[in-house]
Every structure is written in structure tokens, then in C-alpha cells.
Amino acid sequence: xxxxxxxxxxxxxxFHYQSRFEGSTMVFKIDFPVTEHPLFPSxxxxxxxxxxxxxxxxxxxxxxxxxxxxxKEKNISxxxxxxxxxxxxxxxxxxxxxxxxxxTRFMTGFSxxxxxxxxxxxxxARGLGVIDGVDMxxxxxxxxxxxxxxxxxxxxxxxxxxxxxxxxxxxxxYNVPSDEIAFSAATNLKAAKLFLVSLSEGIxxxxxxxxxxxxxxxxxxIVRLTPLEAKxxxxxxxxxxxxxxxxxxxxxxxxxxSLAGVERVHIIDGGEEGAVLKELFSNLGAGxxxxxxxxxSIRGIRSRDIPDIIRLMEPLMLKGNLLRRTPEDIQGKKEDxxxxxxxxxxxxxxxxxxxxxxxxxxxxxxxxxxxADIGQGRRIVHYFIDKAKKxxxxxxxxxxxxTHDWFEAMGFREAPVETLxxxxxxxxxxxxxxxxxxxxx
Numbered sequence: 402x403x404x405x406x407x408x409x410x411x412x413x414x415x416f417h418y419q420s421r422f423e424g425s426t427m428v429f430k431i432d433f434p435v436t437e438h439p440l441f442p443s444x445x446x447x448x449x450x451x452x453x454x455x456x457x458x459x460x461x462x463x464x465x466x467x468x469x470x471x472x473k474e475k476n477i478s479x480x481x482x483x484x485x486x487x488x489x490x491x492x493x494x495x496x497x498x499x500x501x502x503x504x505t506r507f508m509t510g511f512s513x514x515x516x517x518x519x520x521x522x523x524x525x526a527r528g529l530g531v532i533d534g535v536d537m538x539x540x541x542x543x544x545x546x547x548x549x550x551x552x553x554x555x556x557x558x559x560x561x562x563x564x565x566x567x568x569x570x571x572x573x574x575y576n577v578p579s580d581e582i583a584f585s586a587a588t589n590l591k592a593a594k595l596f597l598v599s600l601s602e603g604i605x606x607x608x609x610x611x612x613x614x615x616x617x618x619x620x621x622x623i624v625r626l627t628p629l630e631a632k633x634x635x636x637x638x639x640x641x642x643x644x645x646x647x648x649x650x651x652x653x654x655x656x657x658x659s660l661a662g663v664e665r666v667h668i669i670d671g672g673e674e675g676a677v678l679k680e681l682f683s684n685l686g687a688g689x690x691x692x693x694x695x696x697x698s699i700r701g702i703r704s705r706d707i708p709d710i711i712r713l714m715e716p717l718m719l720k721g722n723l724l725r726r727t728p729e730d731i732q733g734k735k736e737d738x739x740x741x742x743x744x745x746x747x748x749x750x751x752x753x754x755x756x757x758x759x760x761x762x763x764x765x766x767x768x769x770x771x772x773a774d775i776g777q778g779r780r781i782v783h784y785f786i787d788k789a790k791k792x793x794x795x796x797x798x799x800x801x802x803x804t805h806d807w808f809e810a811m812g813f814r815e816a817p818v819e820t821l822x823x824x825x826x827x828x829x830x831x832x833x834x835x836x837x838x839x840x841x842x
Contacts, residue, residue, distance in 0.1 A: 424455055425593035426555065427681075430583035432463040432599040435671035436506045444598075445510030447677050448560070452516050457555040459590065460507055460518075460562045461583040463599075467499040468576075482532060484650075488539040488576040496539075496576045500564045507562050518560040523547045524582060526567025526575040541567055541575025543582065546589040580654050588661045595663050596680070597651045598671040604648055604689050610637040625690045628659045655691040662780055666691045699784045702738040702750075707731050709747040710740065713767040722803050723765060738765070739784060741777045749777040753785040756822040759795040761785075782811060790842050797842065800835035813838035 429448065435441055452458040465486075472479055472492055480487035488496055504520045511518040526541035544567070554561050563586060565579040587595040602608070606621035612633045618624050626634065631652055638649055648668070655666035669676045669688030679687035702710065707728045717723040731738060734752065741749035749768040755761050763785045768778040789797045798816065799808055805815070816839040818829060829835075 424457065426457040426459065426590045427451070427594045427596065428459045428461060428583055428587040428590070428592045429596045429598060429677075430461040430463065430579060431596075431671065433466045433503050434600050435598055436462070436503060438600065438672050440672060440674055441506075442510060442513075443674065444671060444677060445507065446514050447675065449511055449514035449516035451677075451681075452558065452560050458560045459551070459555070459586055459592070460560060461579050461586060462500075462503045462507060462562065462564060463579045464496075464500045464503045464565050465579075467503050468496050471495045471499045482535045482537065485529075485537070485578065486540055486576060487535065487537055490539060493539045493574065493576065497566060497574060500566050500576075504562050504564045511560060516560060517558065518562055519554060520562045520564060521550070521554070522568055523551055523561060523563055524567035524577060524585070525569065526577050527569055528575060539575055541569075541577050543567060543577060543585045544569070546585045548589050551586075551590065580650075584654065584658055584661070587658055587663045592663055594665045594667060594681075595655075595658050596667045596669060596677065597654060598669055598677070599647060599651065600672045601648045601651070601670060603668060603670055604634065604652065609634065609648075612637050623689045625692060628656050628691060628693050631656045631659075631691050652689075652691070659691045659693045660777075664692065699739055699741050699781060702731075702735055702740050704732065704735070706740055706747055706750075710738070710750045710765075710767075713747070713750055713769060714765060716770075717767050723767065726765065739781065739788075741768075741781055749781050751778075751781045751785060753788055753797070755792065755794070756825045758822040759793070760822045760825075761789045761792070761794045761797045762825065763789075763797050763799050778807075779811065782808075786840065786842070795842055796839055798837055798839040800829075800837060802833065802835050805836050805838055808838045811840075813840045 435444070448458055448460070468486070469479055472495055475495055477489070477492050477495065480489065501520070508518055508520065523546065524543055525545040525547070527544040528539070528541050529537035531537070551561050563582050565577050565582055567575050567577045567582075569575065583595065583597075586592070604623045606617050611617060611623065612630075615623060615626065615630055615634065623634070635649060635652060635656070638646070651668045655668060658666050667680050667688050667690050669680050673679075673687055676687040680690070710731060711726075711728060714723055714726065718725050734754065737752040737754050739751060739753075740747045749766075751766040752764045753761050754764060763782060766778055766782060786797060798821065799813065801808060816837045818826065818837055820839065821829065821837060
């Protein structure tokens with residue numbers, strides 16, 4: 402009797418997760434060795450099935466091993482600056498060849514499963530230039546991600562494949578790390594999940610030091626981690642003998658993506674039968690999940706936070722990006738403020754002021770520059786948008802002199818000063834000439 406009951410429970414779990422995530426975007430970064438594994442055709446069928454049943458699937462093929470193999474075959478030196486490949490002009494044509502050979506393996510698999518897919522130029526890149534005296538040549542970084550183009554393709558039920566090549570505005574190609582493209586895809590598309598698929602066995606107790614208090618499954622694998630717990634694992638395994646560890650690199654990327662707003666990041670073994678479906682449709686899963694509620698680190702402020710808030714705001718106040726605020730000003734409107742707190746350290750802040758007439762002002766947004774790349778400013782703005790909705794406000798606005806492009810990217814649109822609530826209009830500083838950007842809720 403046990404087995405039928407277990408099967409029923411699995412079916413119930415599958416329906417639960419199908420209902421929860423149907424229509425959501427999922428990014429799969431899949432290393433090249435996975436494409437050479439006997440189970441790769443089965444995995445491609447599973448990915449095609451997900452796309453055909455309402456999930457929005459995005460593929461980022463890794464190409465490192467394929468690139469290395471072709472360059473060795475052509476007697477071209479493999480050059481690295483730390484973990485980053487230095488792509489010479491001589492190597493670049495072969496890098497492109499290797500990259501697209503890997504991408505076409507997915508195209509072939511999807512064609513066999515009758516799933517539509519397309520390889521496209523969805524990434525605008527720029528060169529890394531010279532780093533610490535080292536010319537990175539044709540190695541680039543993401544300059545712009547063409548979100549609208551990919552969304553139109555996803556809306557048609559087509560699977561976009563993003564090779565690790567980007568082009569600048571004049572058409573010059575650059576080799577961009579697939580980890581960076583996967584991170585950009587997941588964050589720009591607001592993916593519900595990012596899957597990191599390799600042939601590693603994952604984070605198991607037998608291979609890594611696991612800090613006290615972190616639970617493992619029956620096989621010694623860590624099933625789930627918060628970003629803070631994941632950072633503890635990284636810190637516990639940061640010795641020199643681990644500096645080139647694939648699993649720890651994946652865990653580091655998972656933490657970065659989670660802190661940038663990706664709800665769930667899954668590290669799975671592509672050599673396990675049905676690993677993607679097991680991880681997606683069951684509580685037990687088949688890998689390690691790094692998860693974080695989008696607002697779990699955002700909270701209201703305490704009086705002792707005010708010095709840290711002033712510390713974050715001071716550089717922006719000096720530049721004129723923010724109005725001057727004193728500790729007394731913040732204390733007087735303490736209930737309006739919130740901070741982004743990681744492990745007891747404040748890395749971003751902001752406020753939502755209710756001016757009446759069902760309108761609120763999002764103000765005093767400041768972030769720690771060292772953490773700017775994980776999107777804390779964007780997340781705290783979305784926190785205040787959600788808070789405004791809960792308070793019954795119909796509209797939020799910002800006054801800005803230099804950051805209107807940033808707010809515009811989040812859906813705010815320029816509005817006349819006359820649309821501000823009367824109380825705010827009376828205090829509007831015409832000499833500062835701030836632009837008004839508003840968002841209807």
C-alpha cells in the first residue's frame with residue numbers, strides 16, 4: 402500500500418508546482434559536458450515538455466570545455482586572467498564556432514521533440530578593456546540585455562537560446578562568460594527560477610565542510626539554503642585547495658542571483674535521470690536550492706540604524722542626487738523608512754511618504770556601492786511599491802534630478818508637477834527643478 406500512496410503524493414506535488422509556476426520564466430544554464438552525457442537527449446525532452454506545458458524556458462549553453470578543446474586543436478594558447486578567459490583576435494573565430502556548435506546541440510534536440518527554439522543576438526556587449534594591466538582583448542561583459550525581444554519570443558512559445566557571445570553597437574563580437582549571461586537573463590527577465598546544471602555531484606557532506614545547523618538529506622546532500630547559509634558554506638570552504646571548485650563557483654553565482662531577486666536558484670547534476678523535473682516538481686528535489694523571499698531582508702528601521710542610513714545617503718547628498726536630511730529628519734519620519742539588512746549590516750535604505758490624495762512619494766533611495774550589482778536599490782523600490790498598494794495608495798511618484806532613466810526602467814513615467822498632491826506642490830523646490838516620475842498602482 403505504501404507505493405501507491407507515494408505515487409499519489411508525487412502527483413499532488415507535481416500539480417502544486419505546476420499551478421504555482423506555470424507561465425513563469427525559468428533560465429537554464431547548462432554546462433557543455435552535460436551535452437555529451439548519454440542522458441542529455443532525455444533532459445532536452447524534459448525541457449521541451451516544460452515549454453509545451455506553459456513554462457517560459459530560456460537556455461544559456463556553457464561552452465568553456467568546447468572552446469578549450471578547439472583552441473588546443475588549433476594550437477592557440479589558452480589565456481586566463483584569474484577565472485576569466487582572455488580572448489585574442491586569433492582565438493575569437495574559433496570561440497564563436499565552439500559556442501554555436503554547442504548551441505545547435507540544443508536546437509537539434511528541441512527539433513526532435515517538436516519544440517520551437519531560436520538562437521539569437523539578445524545581448525549587447527562591450528569590451529572589458531584592460532584589467533590590472535592585462536588587456537582582455539575580445540572578452541566582453543553584458544552592456545544591455547534585449548528583454549523585450551526575448552519576451553516576444555517567449556510569448557510565442559519559442560525557446561530562446563543565448564550563446565556566450567555578445568555584440569557591440571557596431572557589430573563587433575565579444576566572448577561573454579555564460580555565468581554572466583545566465584545571471585543577466587534571470588535578473589532582467591525576473592525569472593522565478595535559475596537552474597545551474599553541470600555534471601558535479603552537488604554539495605555533499607563527504608566533500609565539503611558543512612557549518613553547524615545546516616541540514617542535509619539522507620545521501621548527505623544539502624537540499625536547501627538561504628543566501629546567508631550559502632555564504633556560510635562558502636566561507637567554510639574558502640581554502641586555497643577549493644579556489645577552482647566548480648560546485649562552489651555555482652553556489653557563489655546562486656547567492657548573487659538570489660540576492661538580486663531571483664526567487665529560487667537550483668544547482669543540479671545533469672547526469673541524473675529526470676533531475677530537472679525532480680527538482681522542479683517535488684519537495685525533496687534532486688539538487689541544492691538557494692532560496693530567498695524577495696523582501697525577507699527588508700525591514701522597518703530602528704533608531705540605531707540612523708547613523709548607517711546617513712552613511713549611505715551622505716555621498717548622494719553631497720552630489721546633490723538626494724536632498725539633505727539630518728538624523729532628526731529621519732527620526733521624525735521613522736515609520737516611513739525601511740532598510741535592506743544582510744547579516745546585521747545595512748546596505749540600502751529608502752522611504753515612502755504619504756502626501757494624501759492617495760499618492761505616496763518614494764524617496765531617500767541609497768545603496769552601498771559595493772553591493773550595487775545585486776540590485777538592492779531596485780528591490781527596495783519594489784518593496785515600497787508593494788507597501789503603497791497595501792496602504793491603499795493609487796499612485797507613487799519620485800522626484801529626481803539624475804536617476805530618471807533608472808526609475809523609467811522600472812515602469813515610472815514622467816508626469817507634470819501639477820499632478821503632485823497639493824501638500825507636496827507647496828514644498829516643491831523650483832530652483833532644484835526635479836523631474837517628476839510616477840507609477841499608477
